[in-house]
Amino acid sequence: MAVRSNAGSLALPSGIKGRGEYVRLVFEEAGVPYTDVGVTGGMVSIIDFCWKGGNTGFPVRAPPAIRRGDFVLCGTPVVQAYLGREFGLMPADPRAAAHVEQVLAVVTDGVAEGRLAFHPKDFYASHKTQVEESKPYVKQYGEQRLPKYMQHWEDILRKNEADGEQGFLIGNSLTVADLAVYHYMAAAQQHYRAYFDAVEAPLAKAHQARIAARPRIAAYLSSGRCQPWDTDSMM
Ligand SMILES: N[C@@H](CCC(=O)N[C@@H](CS)C(=O)NCC(=O)O)C(=O)O
Numbered sequence: 001m002a003v004r005s006n007a008g009s010l011a012l013p014s015g016i017k018g019r020g021e022y023v024r025l026v027f028e029e030a031g032v033p034y035t036d037v038g039v040t041g042g043m044v045s046i047i048d049f050c051w052k053g054g055n056t057g058f059p060v061r062a063p064p065a066i067r068r069g070d071f072v073l074c075g076t077p078v079v080q081a082y083l084g085r086e087f088g089l090m091p092a093d094p095r096a097a098a099h100v101e102q103v104l105a106v107v108t109d110g111v112a113e114g115r116l117a118f119h120p121k122d123f124y125a126s127h128k129t130q131v132e133e134s135k136p137y138v139k140q141y142g143e144q145r146l147p148k149y150m151q152h153w154e155d156i157l158r159k160n161e162a163d164g165e166q167g168f169l170i171g172n173s174l175t176v177a178d179l180a181v182y183h184y185m186a187a188a189q190q191h192y193r194a195y196f197d198a199v200e201a202p203l204a205k206a207h208q209a210r211i212a213a214r215p216r217i218a219a220y221l222s223s224g225r226c227q228p229w230d231t232d233s234m235m
Pocket of ligand 1: 018019020061062063064074075076077108235
């Protein structure tokens, strides 16, 4: 199964960045064209593909999902690692690759916690129905948890520098871990702005700026393909 040379197809939540952004960023950095089904077909096509029989490949639990031919895959960190291997954004060394997967898992934890804070009363209901109840939890995540995640990116970048590499989380070239941490920080900046701004993490914040300035990422971020932030919650 090679996605490398041709268009991939993505079933992504439509109209917002969401978790789909992690996957879009991988396609965009790799320069591989894709069809963003949520944008072209709207929510109806996502629901049809994921849950109403439109998918004849491996069952999808929830978007984001990728499809090429009859190969279908969901689970954001799994998709990132898979595409990373396909597109040359994963280290060949198994230990370095495991560290990339560690970072993807930590990002997943960080986002899950950050999202939970916006939905303390009912995890499945809109944040707008629980704004007051969320306030102490948003404060707690912003003051206590966000700094820990930021410090973790800082530690990883410092370790890589101490190992003689610069500019990336792991090794001497960009991996899907860099893109995932970039999106984690961008989302934290969007949804926890005051707390994010208060965190001292110069290496991590410089990393975020570096990734945003990469030619393909910068072109994507200013393109019509780039979706707006969710106004309801984190992811
Ligand atoms: N663990 C999954 C979570 C996927 C997820 O929660 N997707 C959201 C949209 S971003 C969804 O549509 N969920 C519907 C559901 O879980 O039934 C991942 O990382 O991809």
